[in-house]
Structure formats: structure tokens, C-alpha cells
Amino acid sequence: MDKINWKLLRALEKNARLSYSELAKLVHLSAPAVAERIKKLEEQGAISGYRATINLEKVGIPITALVECEVYRTKERAFKELVLSLDEVVDCYNITGPSAFILRVAVSSMSCLDVLLERLIDLSDTKTMMIMSQPVDREMPLNIEKVTSSLP
Amino acid sequence: MDKINWKLLRALEKNARLSYSELAKLVHLSAPAVAERIKKLEEQGAISGYRATINLEKVGIPITALVECEVYRTKERAFKELVLSLDEVVDCYNITGPSAFILRVAVSSMSCLDVLLERLIDLSDTKTMMIMSQPVDREMPLNIEKVTSSLP
DNA sequence: ATTGAAATTACCGTTGA
DNA sequence: TCAACGGTAATTTCAAT
Numbered sequence: 001m002d003k004i005n006w007k008l009l010r011a012l013e014k015n016a017r018l019s020y021s022e023l024a025k026l027v028h029l030s031a032p033a034v035a036e037r038i039k040k041l042e043e044q045g046a047i048s049g050y051r052a053t054i055n056l057e058k059v060g061i062p063i064t065a066l067v068e069c070e071v072y073r074t075k076e077r078a079f080k081e082l083v084l085s086l087d088e089v090v091d092c093y094n095i096t097g098p099s100a101f102i103l104r105v106a107v108s109s110m111s112c113l114d115v116l117l118e119r120l121i122d123l124s125d126t127k128t129m130m131i132m133s134q135p136v137d138r139e140m141p142l143n144i145e146k147v148t149s150s151l152p
Numbered sequence: 153m154d155k156i157n158w159k160l161l162r163a164l165e166k167n168a169r170l171s172y173s174e175l176a177k178l179v180h181l182s183a184p185a186v187a188e189r190i191k192k193l194e195e196q197g198a199i200s201g202y203r204a205t206i207n208l209e210k211v212g213i214p215i216t217a218l219v220e221c222e223v224y225r226t227k228e229r230a231f232k233e234l235v236l237s238l239d240e241v242v243d244c245y246n247i248t249g250p251s252a253f254i255l256r257v258a259v260s261s262m263s264c265l266d267v268l269l270e271r272l273i274d275l276s277d278t279k280t281m282m283i284m285s286q287p288v289d290r291e292m293p294l295n296i297e298k299v300t301s302s303l304p
Numbered sequence: 305a306t307t308g309a310a311a312t313t314a315c316c317g318t319t320g321a
Numbered sequence: 322t323c324a325a326c327g328g329t330a331a332t333t334t335c336a337a338t
Contacts, residue, residue, distance in 0.1 A: 050203070051202070138242045140206050141240045
């Protein structure tokens with residue numbers, strides 16, 4: 001994990017469709033050298049994929065919310081299964097504390113949210129927070145150069 | 153927004169580096185036709201970008217947490233500025249309710265988290281939840297075919 | 305369908321442990 | 322001396338018109 005790899009990660013975080021030759025210019029290497037480095041980053045799992053960023057509003061899913069779920073002690077397993085099966089769940093964080101889970105859900109209408117919450121409420125105490133905006137959305141912290149202690 | 157566009161979005165959500173010809177095979181169209189569709193999706197903002205997914209653990213940032221911030225009434229502006237300036241904040245959700253913000257932060261050590269929280273505490277009541285795992289992480293809900301009411 | 309780029313492979317040179 | 326890394330060139334695939 002040298003400086004060049006950080007630069008590549010940062011560039012691909014901004015635009016995953018950059019060509020190897022464009023990346024090569026950025027880091028002053030040849031295209032095959034860059035391809036080689038990226039292949040290694042993928043193999044070691046540092047890059048786990050490439051995804052299009054989708055604007056849910058523009059696509060007819062205008063409502064997103066965070067749902068904090070305090071799962072009932074006896075319902076843990078059922079809750080996990082339910083969450084994995086729910087189409088509307090886009091992120092699920094398993095967290096410390098009694099709450100246990102925070103979900104990010106995306107729905108096309110409030111009535112959809114309602115039926116979703118009904119299902120969660122059977123297995124947990126829920127607290128719903130509507131998302132009004134998301135002023136920060138990144139893959140990596142910005143301060144990575146401070147962490148430039150080399151890694152494996 | 154017909155069925156083919158949904159298929160393209162779904163494919164690019166899984167792998168943003170697919171070539172037009174690969175996408176074309178998936179949807180049984182020609183490569184130029186697919187390129188045209190994707191250009192339109194980008195122009196209308198349905199696809200807002202492409203980003204590499206980075207495994208923070210593998211890259212020396214093993215600790216992530218959610219921080220719920222109830223911002224003090226008089227400190228709203230200062231809080232927003234602070235959050236935008238903090239390297240460690242990877243997501244910031246502006247939510248309904250008195251809390252106002254939930255941050256997702258990524259740090260390389262607990263002491264980094266400590267100094268970060270110190271700064272937030274000046275401007276808000278915070279509640280920190282360590283993330284232990286993230287069993288779901290998607291761009292879109294899965295149920296989109298149900299929403300196949302055509303859009304603009 | 306054609307032209308120009310880009311990806312991929314193979315091969316060679318340099319460096320440093 | 323060998324392993325890691327990068328460069329160049331040639332082939333194939335892709336993008337764009």
C-alpha cells in the first residue's frame with residue numbers, strides 16, 4: 001500500500017470507469033503497470049467491486065429512512081432472516097448496544113414504509129428516522145495519507 | 153424506465169466496469185443501443201456516477217461507527233461546517249427528529265475515534281454505535297420490478 | 305462498418321533483498 | 322541469484338462515429 005495505490009483507490013472511488021491509460025497518466029506509470037496493481041488490489045480484497053451510483057429519487061424511490069431496531073431477545077434469528085429477505089433494505093448495520101441493528105430502507109411511498117415497519121415491529125422495537133438529505137457520501141475517509149504506514 | 157433499463161441498472165450496480173457489449177448480451181440489444189440508453193440514464197441523473205467499493209478493513213481502517221448527533225440549537229451551522237470538514241466522516245444523514253444527524257465514520261484506531269468524538273461533543277449530544285458487521289449493502293432496493301410504473 | 309482507443313498478453317530490463 | 326516491478330510492443334477487443 002504505497003502512495004501510488006492510494007492515489008489509484010482515490011481515483012477509482014471518484015470514477016470507477018477510468019481507463020487504465022487515464023489512471024496511468026495520473027500516477028505516471030504505464031497502463032499495464034497500473035492494470036497489474038489494480039488486479040492485486042482486487043485479489044487482496046482492498047477493492048471488492050465496482051458499482052454504479054443510482055439516484056433513487058430519479059428512479060421513482062423517493063423515500064429513504066433509517067430504522068433503529070432493538071430486537072427482542074428471542075427473535076434474533078428470525079429478525080436476521082427477515083432483514084435479508086426484505087427488498088426495501090439497502091443497508092443493514094449490526095451495531096453494539098442494545099439496539100443491535102440499524103437499517104437503511106428505500107421505498108416508493110409512505111404506505112410501503114408502513115407495511116415494512118409493521119413487519120419489523122413484530123420482532124423488534126423500532127425507531128424510524130426519515131432521511132432528508134445526505135450531504136456526505138464517500139467510500140473512504142479523506143485522511144488516508146496520514147495512515148500511509150505501509151500495509152501487507 | 154422500462155424493464156431493460158432496470159436490468160441495466162441492476163447489472164451496473166453489481167459491476168460498473170461491464171463493457172457495453174457485455175451489457176448488450178444481457179439485454180439482447182446491440183452495443184450502441186445500450187450505450188445510448190446508458191448515456192440517457194446518466195444525463196437524467198438516474199446514474200450519478202461509478203465508484204470502486206473499497207474494503208476499509210483491508211486498507212488499514214478497521215473501525216467504523218455510527219454517531220447519532222443531537223445538535224445544539226445554536227450550533228447548527230457550525231456543526232454542518234465541522235462535519236463537512238472532517239476526514240473521517242464517510243456518510244452523513246440529515247434526519248427528522250430532534251437528533252438531526254447520523255454520521256458513519258471510519259477510523260484506524262479507537263484513539264482516532266476518541267478525538268473525533270471530542271470535537272463533535274462540543275456541538276451536539278452524541279450517541280456512538282460501533283459497527284460490527286454489515287450484512288446488507290446495496291445501491292437499490294430489490295423490489296424494483298414491482299415499481300415498474302414507467303417514469304419520465 | 306470503419307477507425308481509433310483501450311485492454312491484455314508476452315517478453316525484456318532494472319533493482320534490491 | 323531470484324523475486325518484484327515496470328516498460329515496450331503486438332494482438333485482440335471495445336468504443337464511437
